[in-house]
Amino acid sequence: MPNQVPLVSYLVLGDDPHLIAHECTNCKARFFDRRNGCAKCFGTEFKDVSLPKEGKVRAFSVVHSAAPGIKVPFVASVIECGTTRVSANIINVDPKPENVKLGMKVKLATYVLGKDEAGTEAIGFGFEPA
Amino acid sequence: MASENLYILGIHMTKFGKYPNRDLIDLAAEAAQGAFKDGGVTMGDMNILAAGNLRGTGRIGQPLQKQIGQTGIPVYNVTNACATGATAMRVVMMAIKAGEADMGLAVGSEKLAGVGLLTGANVKADGKTWTPEGRYDAVSATDGRIGTETMPGVFAQIGMEYGSRYGEVSFETFAKISEKNHYHSTLNPLAAYQKRMSLEEIMKDVMVAYPNTRPMCSANSDGAAATVIVSEKKLRTLSKAQQDRAVKIAASILTTDPWEDGCQVLANVNTCTREAAKQAYAQAGVGPKDLHLIELHDCFATAELVHYDNLMLCDEGAAVEHFNSGATWREGRQPVNVSGGLESKGHPIAATGIANVWEIATHLRGEAGPRQIEGAKIGMTHVIGLGNTCAIHILQK
Numbered sequence: 001m002p003n004q005v006p007l008v009s010y011l012v013l014g015d016d017p018h019l020i021a022h023e024c025t026n027c028k029a030r031f032f033d034r035r036n037g038c039a040k041c042f043g044t045e046f047k048d049v050s051l052p053k054e055g056k057v058r059a060f061s062v063v064h065s066a067a068p069g070i071k072v073p074f075v076a077s078v079i080e081c082g083t084t085r086v087s088a089n090i091i092n093v094d095p096k097p098e099n100v101k102l103g104m105k106v107k108l109a110t111y112v113l114g115k116d117e118a119g120t121e122a123i124g125f126g127f128e129p130a
Numbered sequence: 131m132a133s134e135n136l137y138i139l140g141i142h143m144t145k146f147g148k149y150p151n152r153d154l155i156d157l158a159a160e161a162a163q164g165a166f167k168d169g170g171v172t173m174g175d176m177n178i179l180a181a182g183n184l185r186g187t188g189r190i191g192q193p194l195q196k197q198i199g200q201t202g203i204p205v206y207n208v209t210n211a212c213a214t215g216a217t218a219m220r221v222v223m224m225a226i227k228a229g230e231a232d233m234g235l236a237v238g239s240e241k242l243a244g245v246g247l248l249t250g251a252n253v254k255a256d257g258k259t260w261t262p263e264g265r266y267d268a269v270s271a272t273d274g275r276i277g278t279e280t281m282p283g284v285f286a287q288i289g290m291e292y293g294s295r296y297g298e299v300s301f302e303t304f305a306k307i308s309e310k311n312h313y314h315s316t317l318n319p320l321a322a323y324q325k326r327m328s329l330e331e332i333m334k335d336v337m338v339a340y341p342n343t344r345p346m347c348s349a350n351s352d353g354a355a356a357t358v359i360v361s362e363k364k365l366r367t368l369s370k371a372q373q374d375r376a377v378k379i380a381a382s383i384l385t386t387d388p389w390e391d392g393c394q395v396l397a398n399v400n401t402c403t404r405e406a407a408k409q410a411y412a413q414a415g416v417g418p419k420d421l422h423l424i425e426l427h428d429c430f431a432t433a434e435l436v437h438y439d440n441l442m443l444c445d446e447g448a449a450v451e452h453f454n455s456g457a458t459w460r461e462g463r464q465p466v467n468v469s470g471g472l473e474s475k476g477h478p479i480a481a482t483g484i485a486n487v488w489e490i491a492t493h494l495r496g497e498a499g500p501r502q503i504e505g506a507k508i509g510m511t512h513v514i515g516l517g518n519t520c521a522i523h524i525l526q527k
């Protein structure tokens with residue numbers, strides 16, 4: 001199996017790919033990116049927590065116009081994973097509005113985004129109908 | 131706020147559209163000189179200049195002075211996304227309130243015609259070796275792979291999210307909002323587009339980001355707007371004609387979005403707008419029902435809907451009902467975007483937050499011609515700068 005790297009560090013690969021968030025140890029606010037402090041309570045300590053792999057669609061758009069290299073149309077969405085909202089594409093679905101519903105149950109899925117010169121695969125993620 | 135009232139003394143906007151042969155400064159100069167003429171003053175009367183521009187050099191104040199009057203006054207170049215123009219106005223107001231000036235010019239100028247889709251900042255290209263970069267340790271571009279950072283897609287989701295909270299909103303409802311604004315634009319000679327469009331035409335047009343088709347997106351265009359703001363004390367020393375046309379700035383508020391879960395994945399333009407509206411109503415001593423007309427930030431048709439609710443023009447959760455009642459059409463109980471809104475008037479970013487003040491002031495002065503909202507005495511302007519900022523002005527005559 002080729003080496004793999006995740007598209008972003010909050011995607012954890014391995015036998016059970018899942019998303020993590022950096023949770024403020026004081027107020028439990030969650031962030032996906034590196035933070036200098038908590039935007040909610042200004043605390044500076046975080047710990048990593050795993051997010052549920054299932055969620056439901058809170059918002060979506062079928063995007064027909066995007067940066068070069070991005071295949072259109074695609075479904076951009078906000079997924080509610082437990083109490084945490086995640087940005088992701090809805091994948092493995094024909095990208096038409098009638099195929100996506102607000103509140104629809106979805107689950108995390110990963111895919112190979114591409115290979116670099118060394119043959120290492122970058123792994124992306126999306127959510128697919130559950 | 132116990133300090134003295136501030137007034138719009140003069141205000142002007144260029145026609146929005148395409149100006150291939152005129153630069154940012156030409157447009158800013160036309161707006162500034164127009165505002166001086168409108169207010170019966172000159173550059174020599176200004177004690178401060180705040181100049182806004184987002185996507186050009188961002189520093190147009192001093193070059194502008196070279197064209198309209200180089201008097202040595204302080205210049206503040208400001209950028210604040212789509213709230214840039216409104217922010218320039220607030221810089222002038224804060225200087226007057228601080229006692230550093232009694233009259234000043236705020237100007238916003240932008241060249242956007244022909245600019246394509248405004249995407250997010252993350253446009254990292256694939257390299258030869260995957261290398262984690264940035265705050266997400268991304269090895270490749272994330273825009274389009276982890277949701278969208280394009281404005282039409284972001285604001286589409288903002289509209290859809292409203293549906294998640296209060297019940298699904300149909301594509302047709304969003305398109306009807308656009309139908310209203312394009313209808314309104316037919317009476318505004320300064321709008322970039324003045325074409326009435328049927329609901330069917332709007333829905334069948336090119337899909338940009340469902341549910342926003344092309345005519346449901348703000349029109350990229352060139353343009354500038356400028357205003358002369360004056361203290362009440364100074365205004366009382368001016369002629370009766372000048373005093374008679376001055377429009378009181380009953381409220382001027384700027385907020386940003388407080389942290390809320392989800393704001394990191396979808397811009398939250400709701401919290402900052404609702405808070406700004408609350409503060410503005412309190413400052414002006416009026417309520418939502420007292421407003422005779424509103425120019426709100428319809429950067430996309432999906433955005434207009436959520437702001438009916440955020441500005442408390444309707445009960446919470448009742449934006450669709452409010453729109454369907456016909457209230458926001460120019461013949462309705464409380465017209466919204468009689469200028470045609472950003473969808474047809476155009477959205478030269480830095481000019482927008484002053485141009486909407488021009489629209490309201492023109493109605494309050496009774497000078498809006500065929501599109502005049504009769505008897506308008508109180509109006510509101512609202513802009514959103516993604517990132518996020520909300521600026522609201524309430525004007526009163």
Ligand SMILES: [Zn+2]
Pocket residue numbers: 024025026027028029038039040041042043
């Ligand atoms: Zn915290």
